[in-house]
């Protein structure tokens with residue numbers, strides 16, 4: 326994943342705060358480490374049909390504190406394996422955020438509450454990571470996104486923490 | 494600088510750090526268990542598939558491994574995950590692997606203090622969100638995912654954004670029926686489940702200082718439920734004495750400066766605190782136990798890293814002694830050593846005579862995986878730390894979170910009960 330490209334995709338919106346990791350991938354699936362298998366159960370606690378709805382490159386739009394709860398990396402893995410490329414939220418829980426970035430799975434993008442309110446399920450978005458701007462192609466309007474902190478941008482650019490070379 | 498800032502400055506070889514700085518910190522200890530471990534192993538194998546060889550890890554003596562979520566193995570897949578761990582620890586020479594059925598084992602955040610795996614002033618990371626627990630020892634303790642733990646195993650360091658510190662002064666004297674669990678539930682109810690997101694939660698004040706080590710660990714355990722990066726308590730005689738009984742390893746404690754800057758300071762008068770219960774489906778959804786009195790329950794659960802340490806069991810026994818439970822009650826001591834202490838103190842007898850099942854240490858039911866999950870529509874009162882939809886079983890089951898005292902009093906009454914309205918021994 327590169328931090329400077331343009332992404333285009335369709336929105337799956339769940340207008341809720343505090344969507345937790347038990348909802349994203351329930352406890353009984355924690356023993357599964359096969360990524361494709363995990364994807365089948367993504368968001369099962371909220372929408373059992375989720376995985377079937379998503380196409381590659383789509384976006385998830387949610388409220389605040391997305392991914393709170395456990396440290397299970399199964400959560401960003403399951404979501405990214407369904408095809409989700411980026412998550413737009415007003416805030417993220419810290420471990421979910423770093424797992425998404427460090428594992429190179431998906432982009433956690435912080436947006437303002439007004440953006441979440443404006444965007445509807447099914448909207449077509451284009452995200453410009455160079456200009457930190459989100460364009461809603463369906464509604465012909467745009468919203469700012471919070472730029473990634475410097476190190477986070479570098480890790481995204483490298484394709485995950487393991488590929489990132491830290492200079493002492 | 495606060496204690497958190499000073500530990501992170503020391504670990505990143507800087508004279509000072511400020512909140513917001515992004516640093517790479519040297520790690521002193523790292524933990525993985527039977528959920529995060531196989532995830533880490535998968536990261537390793539993917540890495541090797543790319544042609545990168547991994548003959549050795551950074552330092553096998555600083556890594557420890559436990560089997561807790563999926564033991565006793567509920568099915569074939571769980572059993573295979575546990576075997577994977579043994580193959581890994583053998584291959585990389587990790588000797589501190591606490592195995593189920595081979596002496597001491599138990600829940601990771603309980604072994605971390607019972608076995609003195611983490612010492613004051615250290616940077617400790619673990620593949621589990623409640624790694625925060627161990628910050629009560631005066632360490633910087635934070636949870637990470639598989640990739641991050643794999644990175645630590647390869648490099649011995651990891652990046653952190655230095656957190657702001659929120660200071661909680663717990664003042665006054667603690668009433669007998671109030672436990673640390675009530676205090677932390679009250680705080681989460683006040684600040685919200687993202688009230689401490691990315692921040693450190695530090696506890697101080699006369700009540701914190703008077704609390705035993707185990708009670709302090711309950712406070713830091715649930716800082717995770719407020720979104721905190723870490724929970725921390727400056728070490729004192731209680732910490733040093735607790736460690737002296739368990740290890741002779743040397744350590745250099747770190748204390749915050751007198752003029753340290755805190756992002757927020759909260760003061761709680763604990764004298765006035767009542768027993769608290771968190772209603773479904775959030776640890777922040779709190780009410781006084783008395784307000785919920787009479788709520789029917791199907792099960793009482795005394796277990797987990799939050800609520801099955803020896804003191805938790807002692808407090809529960811006060812309300813179960815000589816009585817019979819009216820609902821299905823399970824007691825799962827958090828580690829083998831705690832089980833044995835409870836047995837020697839006669840607590841296991843008390844629980845069994847009351848009609849409860851006493852089971853082996855495991856995370857099983859706490860995370861809804863096995864060993865007593867809830868059916869559709871069932872209601873549970875539990876000493877654990879989370880009550881999200883489906884956390885302890887069916888997505889339409891419900892969990893109320895409370896202290897071991899409240900859970901035991903409720904088990905006897907068959908409905909949610911304020912311990913002040915029940916009889917203690």
Ligand code: SF4
Pocket residue numbers: 561562600601602621623796797798799855856859860877878
């Ligand atoms: S007891 Fe529960 S909260 Fe504690 S480590 Fe196990 S699953 Fe997590």
